[in-house]
Every structure is written in C-alpha cells, then in structure tokens.
Amino acid sequence: MKHLSFTLAFLLACTTLATLFASAAADAQSGPSRDIHHERSLYRNIVVTEDSVRRCMRFTITDVSGQNQSCRFLDDHDNLVFPYAKMVLSSLMVQDNPKRILILGLGGGTLVHTFNLLFPAAEIVIVEIDEAVVRVARDYFDFQENAMNKVETADGRVYVKRAGLRGEKFDLVILDAFNGEYIPEHLMSSEFLEEVKLLLPEHGMVVANTFSSSQLYDAESATYAAVFGDFFNIRQFGTGNRVIIASMQPLPEPAALAARAVPLQVRVERFGMNAGEYPALMQTEPDWNQKARILTDQYSPANLLNN
Amino acid sequence: MPSTRSAFHNFLVFGLAFISGFIIMSVELLGGRILAPYFGSSIYVWGSIITIFMLSLSIGYLTGGRLSLQHPTLQRYGSFYLIAALLLLPLVLWGNSIMEAVFLRVEDPRYGSLIVSMLLFFLPTAVLGMIAPYSVRLLVSDSHSSGHVAGMLYFVSTLGSALGTLGTSFYFVLWFEVNQILVTMSVILALSGALAVYTGLKTNQLMAAQ
Numbered sequence: 464m465k466h467l468s469f470t471l472a473f474l475l476a477c478t479t480l481a482t483l484f485a486s487a488a489a490d491a492q493s494g495p496s497r498d499i500h501h502e503r504s505l506y507r508n509i510v511v512t513e514d515s516v517r518r519c520m521r522f523t524i525t526d527v528s529g530q531n532q533s534c535r536f537l538d539d540h541d542n543l544v545f546p547y548a549k550m551v552l553s554s555l556m557v558q559d560n561p562k563r564i565l566i567l568g569l570g571g572g573t574l575v576h577t578f579n580l581l582f583p584a585a586e587i588v589i590v591e592i593d594e595a596v597v598r599v600a601r602d603y604f605d606f607q608e609n610a611m612n613k614v615e616t617a618d619g620r621v622y623v624k625r626a627g628l629r630g631e632k633f634d635l636v637i638l639d640a641f642n643g644e645y646i647p648e649h650l651m652s653s654e655f656l657e658e659v660k661l662l663l664p665e666h667g668m669v670v671a672n673t674f675s676s677s678q679l680y681d682a683e684s685a686t687y688a689a690v691f692g693d694f695f696n697i698r699q700f701g702t703g704n705r706v707i708i709a710s711m712q713p714l715p716e717p718a719a720l721a722a723r724a725v726p727l728q729v730r731v732e733r734f735g736m737n738a739g740e741y742p743a744l745m746q747t748e749p750d751w752n753q754k755a756r757i758l759t760d761q762y763s764p765a766n767l768l769n770n
Numbered sequence: 771m772p773s774t775r776s777a778f779h780n781f782l783v784f785g786l787a788f789i790s791g792f793i794i795m796s797v798e799l800l801g802g803r804i805l806a807p808y809f810g811s812s813i814y815v816w817g818s819i820i821t822i823f824m825l826s827l828s829i830g831y832l833t834g835g836r837l838s839l840q841h842p843t844l845q846r847y848g849s850f851y852l853i854a855a856l857l858l859l860p861l862v863l864w865g866n867s868i869m870e871a872v873f874l875r876v877e878d879p880r881y882g883s884l885i886v887s888m889l890l891f892f893l894p895t896a897v898l899g900m901i902a903p904y905s906v907r908l909l910v911s912d913s914h915s916s917g918h919v920a921g922m923l924y925f926v927s928t929l930g931s932a933l934g935t936l937g938t939s940f941y942f943v944l945w946f947e948v949n950q951i952l953v954t955m956s957v958i959l960a961l962s963g964a965l966a967v968y969t970g971l972k973t974n975q976l977m978a979a980q
Contacts, residue, residue: 505813592812618810621879628874649806760807761947767940 500603504595511603513537517544520571520599522642532642533571535604541580542735547672548573550697550706551637552581552731553741556723557695557710558668561585561634565626565662567619567650568640569596572606577734579612588633589614590622592640620649620658627661636662638671648763651683655760656690660711668710675705679768681755688749689757695745708745717742779844782969783908784926786851786962790901791930793955796938797858798823800948801891804861808869809883818880822887823895830899837900838907844973847908848966850900855959857894862949862956865890902927 499518500511508523512531519534534544543549551574562585564578569591578587591597594616600606608614615622619640626633636659640650649655659669669691674680675698684707687694691709698705715723720742728738758765801819802811809815837846860868869886876882905923910916942951 592810618812618879620807621810624808624873625877647811648803649811652807654807759947760803761949762943763803764944767944 500599502595502599504593506593506595509593509595509599511599518603519544520596520604530642533573533600533604535571535573540576540605541733543573543577545573545704546699546702547704547706548577549731549734549736550699550702550704550741550744551639551670551672552577552734552736553697553706553738553745554635554668554670554695554708555581555727555731556720556738556741556745557708557715558634558666558712559723559727561668563633564588564635564637565590565623565633566637566639567623568638569600569606569614570639571604572600573604574637574639575606575612580733581730583611585611587612590617590619592616592618619647620655623655623658623662627658631662632664632667633662634664634667636667636669638669638673641673646679646765646769648758648765649760651686651758651765652760652763653686653690653757656686660690663711665711668708671707671709672704673707674769675703677769678755679765680705681752682758682765682768684749684751685753685755686758688753693747695747696750697741697744697746699744714747717745720745779969779973780909782844782966783847783905784923786847786966787901787905787923787927788930789958789962790851790854790898791927792934792937793854793930793959794823794827794895794898795931795934796942796951796955797861797891797894799935799938800943800951801887803943803948804865804890805869805883805886808873809879809886812879814880815883818883818887819891821884822891826892826895827899830896830901831903833896834900835903838904842904842907844908844970845967847901847904848963848968848970850897850904851959851963851966853963854894854897855956855963857897858952858956858959861890861894862952 496512496514496519498510499513500509502509510521510523512519512521515537517534517536519531521531531545536542536544543552561578561582564582564585564587566574566578566587566589569575569589572589575587575589578585589612591614597606597614597616601608619638638650638659640647656669663669671687673683684696687707687709693714694707694709695714696705696707721739724738724742728736731738756762798819801823802816805815805819809818834850868889872882872886872889876885902923905927906916906920909919909923938951946954
C-alpha cells in the first residue's frame with residue numbers, strides 16, 4: 464500500500480513537472496502578446512490578447528491586472544490550453560454521456576466547444592451574466608449559438624432557481640463562473656448547491672472549477688461536503704485551480720476510474736489530455752479543515768476569505 | 771427648551787444621529803446580500819436597492835422636517851428609533867417568504883428586485899430618514915447657528931454612514947450571519963429610542979420641578 468502511494472505520488476510529481484515544463488516552453492515560444500480587443504462591460508474590462516501561439520480572453524480591473532479566463536491555440540482550437548478544462552473532462556470517468564448540460568459562465572466558450580465535439584447530440588445551456596462576454600466569445604472565439612447551444616443572459620443563481628421550479632433536469636452541471644478577482648458569493652452557498660442538486664437526475668453530476676488556496680478552500684470544501692457528501696477533489700500543482708466533482712451516485716473506486724480512463728483516452732486525445740493521469744489526482748480524502756464554517760446565504764464572505 | 775438643552779442633550783442627539791447613519795448604510799449593504807439568492811447580484815439589483823433607499827430617505831427627510839414643526843420633543847424623536855427597530859424585524863422574520871412570493875410572480879429580476887426592495891426597505895429607511903431633519907430642530911437654538919449645527923449634524927451622521935459601510939462590508943459579514951447583524955441593529959435602535967424617550971421624560975420632570 465505504501466509502495467502504491469509512493470508510486471502514485473511519484474507519477475503525480477512527474478506529470479505536474481511535465482505540465483509545467485510544457486507550459487513554460489509554450490510561453491517561451493509564444494513571444495510578446497498584443498491586445499486585439501478591449502471592451503468595458505457592466506461588470507468588468509474584457510481584453511482579448513494574441514501572441515504567435517494563442518488567443519486569450521482576460522478580465523481585468525486595471526489595465527495591467529487580471530488573469531486569462533479562456534485561451535485557445537491559434538493552430539489547434541481543440542487542444543485545451545488550461546489544465547482546469549482537462550480536469551473538468553476527467554469527470555467523464557465518473558458519469559459519461561450527458562444528454563443535457565448546464566454551464567454557468569461562458570468565458571471564451573472552450574468548454575462548450577469541447578463538449579460539443581464530445582457529445583454532438585447533447586443540448587447545452589450556457590448561462591452568462593455579461594452580454595459583452597457572449598459578444599466577445601462570438602466575435603473572437605468562434606462561439607456559435609445553434610439548436611444545441613443556447614445562451615441565457617442571466618445571473619446563474621436566478622437561472623438555477625427558476626429551472627428548478629420548472630422541474631428541469633441536467634445530467635451535468637458545470638460551475639465555471641468564478642475568477643480570482645471577484646467571486647459571486649451567492650453561487651457558493653449551501654442553499655445554492657441544494658438548488659443545483661434539484662436540477663440533477665439520479666445519475667447527475669456537478670463539476671465546479673474553483674479555488675485551491677486561502678481560507679475559502681476550507682469553507683467551500685466543507686460546504687460541498689455538507690450538501691453532496693463525498694466528492695472528488697482534483698488539484699494540480701501550479702494551476703491555482705481545483706475542480707470538484709460531486710455525483711448523485713456513489714463515487715467509483717480508483718480501479719474503476721483507471722479502467723474508464725482507457726476508453727476515454729481515445730476520445731480526449733485531440734484535446735491534448737492524457738486521461739490516465741487523472742485517476743491518481745481524483746482524491747476523496749478531506750485535505751481541508753473540516754471544522755471550517757459552511758457558506759450559506761446568511762454567511763458567505765467568499766471574497767473576504769479569498770484574500 | 772433652550773434652558774434645558776444641556777451638553778448631554780446635544781451629545782445624545784449627535785450620538786443617535788451617528789447611529790442612524792451607521793445603520794442606514796449597514797442595512798443598505800446587507801440589502802445586496804439579502805436579495806442575491808432570489809434576484810442575483812447584477813447591477814440592476816444594486817440599482818433597485820439604491821433607488822428605494824434614496825426614495826425612502828427623501829420622503830423621510832420631508833416627513834421628519836414637517837413633524838419637527840409641531841412641538842419637537844425627545845420622546846417623539848425616540849419613537850422614530852423604536853418604530854424603525856420594529857420595522858427592521860419583518861426583514862428577518864418574513865424576508866425570505868416575501869422574496870419568494872415576488873420571485874414566483876415577477877419573472878423580470880429588475881422589477882422583482884425593485885418590488886422586494888420597496889417591500890423590505892422602504893418603511894424602515896423612511897423612518898430612519900426622518901431623524902436627520904428632526905435632529906437639526908432639536909439642536910438649533912437660534913437661526914444664526916442653524917447652518918453650523920446642520921453642517922455638524924450631517925458630518926456626524928455621514929461619518930456614521932461611512933463607518934457603517936466599512937464595518938459591515940469588511941468585518942460584520944465575516945463574523946456574523948446577515949440576520950444576526952439585522953437583529954443587533956434593531957436592538958441598538960430600540961435601546962437608542964428608549965434612551966431618547968427616557969431622557970425626554972426626565973427633562974420634562976426637571977423642567978416641571980423648576
């Protein structure tokens with residue numbers, strides 16, 4: 464057992480280092496970036512930058528701050544730039560073949576593009592609060608609305624609450640509405656997660672792209688545990704992201720995940736993902752302070768806890 | 771009245787005006803947090819909250835100014851605080867039921883948040899708005915000093931508003947639940963009102979004794 468843990472840790476370190484080197488190498492080759500679009504929306508400044516390798520969407524408060532929200536390679540739109548998107552795809556080892564997907568937060572539409580390719584028959588509803596983000600995704604990232612992709616310009620919480628009242632169900636709900644500078648606190652509370660849970664059928668799953676550091680990590684983890692029980696927690700050294708995968712079904716054992724990674728690899732290879740890396744990263748052991756206070760609508764200082 | 775207007779009387783009115791300024795902004799900030807689960811945190815939700823607060827304060831100023839014409843007393847002044855304390859309680863007791871009822875009937879979150887802001891915040895804020903002009907009347911002893919007194923009063927109450935904003939957004943939401951903060955505000959208002967009424971009655975007794 465000890466030997467297995469050591470092997471897993473070694474593999475994890477190797478893959479993390481390989482990812483970091485690949486990313487550093489890509490940065491070194493990409494050259495200087497230039498702004499190709501700058502727009503001030505009701506909620507943020509949106510900047511589209513491009514270098515010789517990739518095009519990115521960045522949300523900024525000042526001209527120099529901000530993190531890339533979404534990037535794509537210029538010569539290969541399918542290849543995923545960010546590790547978090549691959550972490551999200553690893554959820555397919557938990558539940559596969561979603562027919563109906565809800566994504567809160569559009570960004571450059573990377574996840575929509577990826578899920579379109581993986582599941583062409585699946586209906587995807589995207590909820591994005593900022594019309595300007597939808598426009599920029601359309602104009603600069605080839606995002607297209609069609610019969611299978613429907614965008615709702617709304618607050619995620621309001622959409623989820625109304626969808627629950629309508630009795631709608633989604634096999635997969637992806638929460639991708641958080642960026643490092645401002646967190647919508649009403650999308651982190653246990654009440655919100657209960658509302659999301661109402662949208663899930665008995666085989667449904669929620670996947671959240673969130674934060675891997677600060678006191679918020681403890682509070683958020685405790686909140687997900689209170690609502691969903693055990694969940695997969697995926698952290699990758701150097702990414703700043705962590706992805707939570709919570710399912711309405713009992714979570715598969717590591718051996719089952721490893722077995723599912725093999726057929727998944729064939730389908731996700733085009734996205735630059737090595738599915739075999741992920742079972743070792745998908746942890747259920749709590750690595751957070753389990754006494755952390757749960758976030759609720761009454762108590763949700765997510766931005767203060769993230770400082 | 772001028773003969774009984776002691777330093778304590780003035781200190782009390784300034785202190786209570788500070789408290790009302792503090793609580794107005796604290797409740798306004800919490801308004802965003804209260805409405806978010808039903809109407810989101812979009813710019814129009816803040817637009818609704820700020821509109822209703824401005825509207826209710828303006829009506830409160832008008833009403834408080836009018837009431838100050840009719841024999842102003844500390845007892846009546848205190849009653850504003852007691853009424854405001856009571857009017858904050860529906861926010862705690864029935865806030866969710868009211869928001870849910872509006873949410874189910876009004877699809878558009880702009881108008882939903884406006885209606886809810888009106889139902890939850892209009893009355894307590896209007897009553898708190900009555901305090902500022904009434905305070906001026908309680909403090910001004912002659913027309914010569916009226917501008918100075920009004921300026922000092924706005925300084926004190928706006929300082930209270932600034933600290934209410936800071937304290938709520940930086941610390942209170944980190945330490946307490948929204949309802950705990952609201953109940954505490956209500957208790958502070960009730961105690962402030964009781965102190966004003968008591969002081970007014972005592973002053974009357976002293977005047978009668980003289």
